[in-house]
Each structure stands twice: as C-alpha cells, then as structure tokens.
Amino acid sequence: MQEISYTICSNHFFHTSLSKEQRLNGMKWDKPASKGRIMSGVLSPASSYSITEFMAEKEFAVNYQPGASQGYLIIVNQLENAAFLQVKTQDRLETDYSPREIEVIVLPANKELTVTYAPKTIGKRLEIFIEESQLDVIFSSDFATLIKDEDSLYLSNKMSGQCYERLETLSRLLFTETFAIADKMIASRIVSMLATFNTMTPEL
Secondary structure, three states: OEEEEEEEEOOEEEOOOOOHHHHHOOOEEEOOOEEEEEEEEEEEOOEEEEEEEEEEOOOEEEEEOOOOOOEEEEEEEEEEOOOOEEEEOOOOEEEEOOOOOEEEEEEEOOOOEEEEEOOOOEEEEEEEEEEHHHHHHHOOHHHHHHHHOOOOOEHHHHEOHHHHHHHHHHHHHHHOOHHHOOHHHHHHHHHHHHHHHOOOOEOO
C-alpha cells in the first residue's frame, strides 16, 4: 500500500514522506501504486492549507502525525470511483463503503489520523489547519462548538441536504484548476469556503 505522511510544524504543513528530490520537483510522486502532487500555502499566521491530487491503483493511505501545533484540521475530500473510505484515529476506526463525492473530516491536531482510500480512487483533498485560538475568530460560536464536538469526525454527515449541496458547489470551484492558478486566488477560495461553513446548519 502506498502511503504519504505529513505533520504540522510552526503552523505549516510538512510532508515528511516526500524526498528532497520530490520536493524540488513540484511535490510530485509517480509510482506503480499511485501518483499525485501536493501544494501547500499560508492563509494567515495562525492557519495554513495543503491540497493533494492523487490517483490510486492500489490502496492509498495518508498519515498525519501530530506536531507541537495546537488547533484543528478540517479535511475536505472530493472522491471519484471510491469503493470505500477508511478513517482511523487512536480512538476510532470507521470504514464507509459508500462514501459520497464530498466528505469532510474534522480532527483536533493533537491526534493521529490515517485516511485510507480504495484502489482506483481518484481524489482531491484539501486540508486546513487552524490554530485553536482562531476558531472563535473565523467561525460563528455555533460552528466553532460543532467543530470542538468529540463526535464531529465526519462533519459532512451532520449537514442538511441544502448545506451539503452548497459544500459540493464550493468544493468543485476550489478544486478546478487548483494547480494552475495563483496562490492568492486559492487562499481567497478557501477563505470563502470557511466563511460559508458559518451558514451551514447541522442536522442535530
């Protein structure tokens, strides 16, 4: 199984499994089991993002190892041909055998996480790190409370149908030509998505 590993250092994403050569070659990899590319950027001194595109011939796992940064990860997956999606932390193991096109995962940044994708999955993955002190600044009190909820791992499952459709639209816009547009435009689209989360009413 092909694996990619990363951590967060000084509020920035650092992909530990990529070699120096791969980093210099546009954060790309191309192996029989999978191929893909990664880009990372900064939203503010207290928040950052990473975007991954991949095609998996065999099972493909993305591993997160906590660093010293305290905050939360918001992970937006856009999936095609996904026979399953498995999410594992030190506390939980969940396998979804009928994942939707868009799935959102929320996790405290001090917890380990492995997301495993089925063979033949074509995926695009946005990860956002937000420092804990900024949650109540970026989000409404209701949404910040939802993120901090221990059961919020699968955030997309808590969204109403209308909210989920809005998320689909925003995700498609974000991932369109991501690697061909300027960093400022990507950051602007991510900020717009975060702002829209505040209007999403969860299904409680």
